[in-house]
Amino acid sequence: MxxxxxxxxxxxxxxxxxxxxxxxxxxxxxxxxxxxxxxxxxxxxxxxxxxxxxxxxxxxxxxxxxxxxxxxxxxxxxxxxxxxxxxxxxxxxxxxxxxxxxxxxxxxxxxxxxxxxxSNSTSSELLTQSFRVSPYIRDVIRGLLPKEMSNPDDSVPTLLAKIGFNQHSDAEILFDPVTANLFVHDDATQLEKLSQIIEELASTSTTKQVHVTSKVVQTNESITDLQSRVRNEGMELVMRNLAQQKGTDIMTMPSVLSRFGEEATIEIIQENGDDWTGIRQTGNVTGYGFGVSQQIHFENRPGENADGLSSQDWQTEDVGPQGFTKVHQETDANGLTSIHFSTYQVIDATGRPVDPIGMPLPDTE
Missing domain, CATH: 3.55.50.30 (Phage tail protein beta-alpha-beta fold)
Incomplete structure (x- = not known):
């Protein structure tokens, strides 16, 4: 052991x-x-x-x-x-x-x-076998390679060689991007190895997406009993209590979908080159054990004559179980508090909540 x-x-x-x-x-x-x-x-x-x-x-x-x-x-x-x-x-x-x-x-x-x-085969006879693969197999393989080895012009056979599949000199690999079929002419041992590679590539390219929802609350007083993470099912009660407080404004930002592991951006801005005003949030979520890792970057540029919340630029990164909303609270020099709620939920192609590997959550099967 x-x-x-x-x-x-x-x-x-x-x-x-x-x-x-x-x-x-x-x-x-x-x-x-x-x-x-x-x-x-x-x-x-x-x-x-x-x-x-x-x-x-x-x-x-x-x-x-x-x-x-x-x-x-x-x-x-x-x-x-x-x-x-x-x-x-x-x-x-x-x-x-x-x-x-x-x-x-x-x-x-x-x-x-x-x-x-x-391999059970001792023959060097070349056989032909077809494999149904992702139409984005080149992107999937490049994602497994170090940056210096990832060339966007590489063919599928070249990329397969870079992750360990070295075909025989007389072998042949053809990829049909229209039907997403891979046709391979090689011996039985190599075909078995390629079958394993295709199986593992399929497990790394599931159609997982991330549904991102965010709210920004502006209030005249900080909320001392608010935790850094709130269970999703408890968010309705939290927002109801905040809405009842005097001098509180609540803004619901547009929800977006992003590919799992890739950055999502939400913007409510007025652009003028780099000198923009408004709100921009970028972030992503990846798996971490049986939980998730979340990274969020939030910017608020209110403009010279704007009332309310002052300029903000902060980043957070932490890990936690899925099913929670991340909470970030800041109070500016004028005593105005901003509370940022952000929920990153992993979903499959049908919109069903799944875990980071792509399996349905227990209460959604």
Missing amino acids: LALVPSEGIEPSENFPDGGTHEPEHLPKFHLPAFEAENVSLPELVQMILQSYIDVCTVTKQEPLRFSVSYPDNLGDRKDFSWKGGSLITALRMAGIIFDARLERAETQLHFESFDEK
Whole structure:
């Protein structure tokens, strides 16, 4: 068993309840944050992945599971690895793929086996197989590569080679962007490996979106008992209480949809080059363990003669469970308080709330 401890400086977050636990069957839903690895061996890379898992468990107050790992004898050269965020199990499988190894998992026992050893075929005969893939497969693969390796002009075969699929000299790969079919002419071992790659790419490119809703409240007095996070179902009561206070103005900003992991921008501004007035909010949400990580940048430029809230420019970043609204409160020099409420909910293509991996939440199935 690997005995890993939290990295230096990693502390539990007060946003999560104590005593969180999970079982091996929950690991495909555990979201691992992005990281880069340069010139590493497979054992080093797996240790980095599991170290990240331990750190996320520490922050989110989850009791981590313990893993045992075994590897094939011949692992090949050291490689670079770029992880843009996603399921812990997908990260481990993609790590194996770039080293020509397939992950066999029995709960927390991880066994990497060479594709050549795993294959039941001893023939070098070239076969043809078609794969149904995402029409955006080039973008998906480029998202897995370090920036210096990501070329927008690369073909699908070139991109597949960059993430570990090295076809034979007589093999051929054709991609039809109209039907989103990948036609591959290669031997059985390589086809099996490519099948694994396609499966993992599909798991990293689910149609997750983020629904962003925000409100800005302006009041003459600060709210001392308002927490930094409010459960979504409690927001109606909070807003009702604020609306009853004298001298309170409430502005509901336009709601927007963004792709999961990408920045969303909400603007209510009057532009004049860079010298604009109004409100601008940018932010995004990514998975973090069984919760989410939110980053928000809020700017208010009221103009020279505007009444009310003074100029603001602040940023926040924190992690917490899904189902909460982030609250940020500031009081300016004139005693005017601004309370900013922002809700980032991950949804699927039908608008149904899902977790960061794309699975339906328990009460929405």
